[in-house]
Amino acid sequence: MLFADTVVSEPLVHKPKTLGIMLLVGLVVFSFFGLSDTIFGEFLRPVIGEPSESGLFGNVAVGLVVSMLFVGNVFLIGFLAFRIQVIVVWVELLLLFLAFFYSFELNYEFIQSKIWFMISQGVMTTLFISAVSIVLASILAIIGAVAKLSSNGFAFAIASFYTSFFRGLPLLMQVYLIYLGMPQLGYVIDAVPAGVLALTLCYGAYMTEIFRAGIQSISKGQWEASRSMGFGFGLTMRKIILPQAMPLIIPPTGNQFIAMLKDSSLVSVIGVWELMFLARTLGNKDFRHMEMLITAALIYWVMSMCLELIQSRIERHYRTKSH
């Protein structure tokens, strides 16, 4: 919560004026969309007659009902405790989502027959590529950050050229450039190493900036104090600066990892059989791409949620340590 208020007042969603405005806005919006030809129109058939012939009256009547359902829902949820509110709204949104997918008339048997392969081949490859890339990118980022903070013009120039170049190109283009360009230099790189290299270089550039910002946020006094104790650069970095910078570096790095998990899908263009590639190809013969795309989308989502959980654990770990 932004601000813990100690003044007790009625919740906003229980004031008649707010409810009235919400109802009105809902009425206008839902009427505008003309929902009379949807399932809601079917429910209101006794009132509005044949939904397709009900015209403006039908649209407004359906709009009013939908709007009332929405406002009533908000009103009722307003009585619950915060945690329960969150859970209820999550479940409602999830159900709406599932209803949306359900309306596609998907073939679940087909999904069932392919999901194991998508996980054993696709998820494993995606995770492997992302994990290797994030480790290499972190190493690159530390070197890059130190170089960017260096007083050596040579090191600074290389590091700033690197971050500028690799942050300035689309990742997809980097994948192509590395895969097609490296052989021109005499080294024929395979698809998986090419993908890992592209992801490493691109995310290393972003993470260089994150690491640099984290290191720079530690006050000058810390450097001076450790200097006065006779610590050299390496010792100061390892024992004084990085432990304090880590809590600042971890959250955006976690974000980068989640983003990388999804960007690893770009590697599919060079023929790596990761999740996105399988999502595009498995349903091809039977024309079931919608099934495969939705399945892959949910798998990506679940993986991201797991990573978010891990990230919040790590954040909590560092918070308790530093405060």
Place this chain on the structure above:
Amino acid sequence: MKLIRRMFTIGAAAALVMSAGVSFAEETLNRVMSNGVLKVATDAAWAPQSFLNDDNEMDGFDVDVAREIAKRLGVEVEFVTPSWDIITAGNWNGRWDLSVGSMTPTIGRAEVLSFPAVYYFTPASVAVHADSPYESISDLNGLAVGATTASTFELYLQKDLEIDAEGVPAFEYQITAGENKSYRDSTAAMDDLRLGDGVRLNGMVGSLPAILNAIENNYPLRILGDPVFYEPLALAIDKGDQEFNDKLASIIADMQDEGVMSALSQKWYGIDYTAAR
């Protein structure tokens, strides 16, 4: 000091791994025979030519042809699936040895690739939505027509199709599309077309087998008019190995003489596409 030494060790190990992967510019046929593996590049999403079957393995007409070629060479076959534009770009650098991907030998492609043999011909047809009013191909003039990026179908729409093969029937450009839309593959074009006439597309040019396959899977499409051209489809290899080229040409000639190619065509298309009409 210890740290520095460790870093040197890691660096040396990395350099060793890198250099081990360097393949020297050797002749393709020698490489295939000495490795005992024929690496074939093909698409994984182009049924019925090549696709992932129910067991999640490569299958289809092109895949069967590739297997037969490998068998006749006496080596194992291995499939790689880079995107189509990477295959047609040439300069494979030994990443794979052969493309069995129903590639049309155009003059542009012949500048970067060699085409040892044409192994079958497919009719290219125009498809429209089943409920659309068009009666002839020229009715699509000025409308939105789609095709796969960098395919012969798109070249046909751009009136820039030059086929570099013998025995190809002459054809003429029958459509002047108002808008050429490019798609990643023909399935994507058909997915847009199925939404309705004119929603995103009015028509598309694609290979007849692929369109028929979609119609069989309840896509609301129909074929408009006669095929606009017959495209010869060839094996492709990287430039520079005449011996490999001749070997493949003789294998395909044998397969055609023995009726193996016709049988495969019947198996996958239900029609014998091995000769142009």
